Amino acid sequence: MTKYYKIKKIDGGNMNILYIFAHPEPKSFNSSMKEMAIRHLKEQGNEVKLSDLHGMRFKPVLDQSDFLQRRKNDSFNAFLEQMNASIEGTFSExxxxxxxxxxxxxxxxxxxxxxxxxxxxIMKGWIDRVFSAGFAFNPIKQNFYEEGLLKGKKAMMVITTGAEEEWYSKGGKHGDIEELLRYITHCTFEYVGLEVMDTHLTFGAGKMSEQRGNEELKRYQERLNTLFPQDR
Ligand SMILES: Cc1cc2nc3c(=O)[nH]c(=O)nc-3n(C[C@H](O)[C@H](O)[C@H](O)COP(=O)(O)O)c2cc1C
Known part of the structure; x- marks a missing residue:
């Protein structure tokens, strides 16, 4: 089932887009997609901020050092410390x-x-650390799904695969990719209240001709145009 949305900001202004990117090679096809997308989205009048996780050397592991102040010192309870840091503003910088x-x-x-x-x-770690209890959801007040704390925002994944599409089809060797990714789209994004757009998928991205690469860049740009139309 394909859902394409035209997204308009309620006040009619341009969109504030956070682009969270994880690929270790700046010369990769993924990096070309990211560069094109950011350029294009800005040309359309949107504001874009980039979190290039490898470029930032983002710390991917949730641990004690995420908290400038501890609620409980004798043992480490991640949810408890996240809740406390959300109230006290004591997450690491x-x-x-x-x-x-x-x-x-x-x-x-x-x-x-x-x-x-x-x-x-590195991206899973960004979610573990940034979508924290007290910030993205609240286990005490039962703020998740319809009451998730990021309600009102939208999210989309842009994914390349090494495997060809048939491997990720129903009955394929890996199975239906939409079902396999549901732990992210539903159990993570919808859990924190985000409205989820269909994933933009590029299959067989490990071995593409230059011509196919250019076609895929164009297809991605066209997808962005459906999400962020210029005629707002
Ligand atoms: C650690 C690792 C695990 C991977 N797992 C998968 C996988 O489960 N399914 C798949 O289709 N491709 C997998 N790949 C291939 C990458 O997804 C593929 O190379 C990438 O999407 C193409 O972009 P790149 O060549 O610029 O990295 C994996 C690659 C690496 C390095």
Whole structure:
């Protein structure tokens, strides 16, 4: 089922887009997609902020050092410390910076090559650390799904795969990619209240001719045009 939305800001203004990107090679096809997308979205009058996770050397692991102040010192309970840091404003600097970008954004784009049919660790770590309890959802007040704390914002994944499309089809070797990614689209994004757009998929991206690469860049640009039309 394909859902294409035209997205308009309620006040009729341009969109604030946070582009979260995870690829270790600046000369990769993924990096070309990201460069084109940011240029194009800005040309259309949108504001874009980039979190280039490898470029930033983003710390991917949630641990004690995420908290400037501890609620409980004798043992580490991640949810408890996240809740406390959300109230006290005592997350580490790198988390606060990313949270400010999320607060600012109307639309979040998560762009990555698929690794073992999921996100690369660096992007999963961004979610673990930034979509924290007390900021993106609240387990005490039951703020998730319809009541998720990021309600009102939208999200989309942009994913390249090494495998060809038939591997990720119903009955294919890996199985239906939409179903496999549901733990992200539903259990992560919708869980925190985000409205989820269809994933933009580029299959067989590991071995593309220059011609196919150019076609895929054009297809991605056209997808962006459907999401952020210029006639707003
Ligand atoms: C650690 C790792 C795991 C991968 N797992 C998958 C996978 O599960 N499915 C798949 O189709 N491709 C997988 N790939 C291939 C990448 O998704 C593919 O190379 C990428 O999408 C194409 O972009 P790139 O060549 O610029 O990295 C994996 C690659 C790496 C490095």
């Amino acid at each position: 790198d988390i606060i910076t990313e949270m400010e970008k999320v607060k600012w954004a109307d639309f979040l784009i998560f762009h990555f090559p698929i690794y073992f049919t999921g996100m690369p660790a």
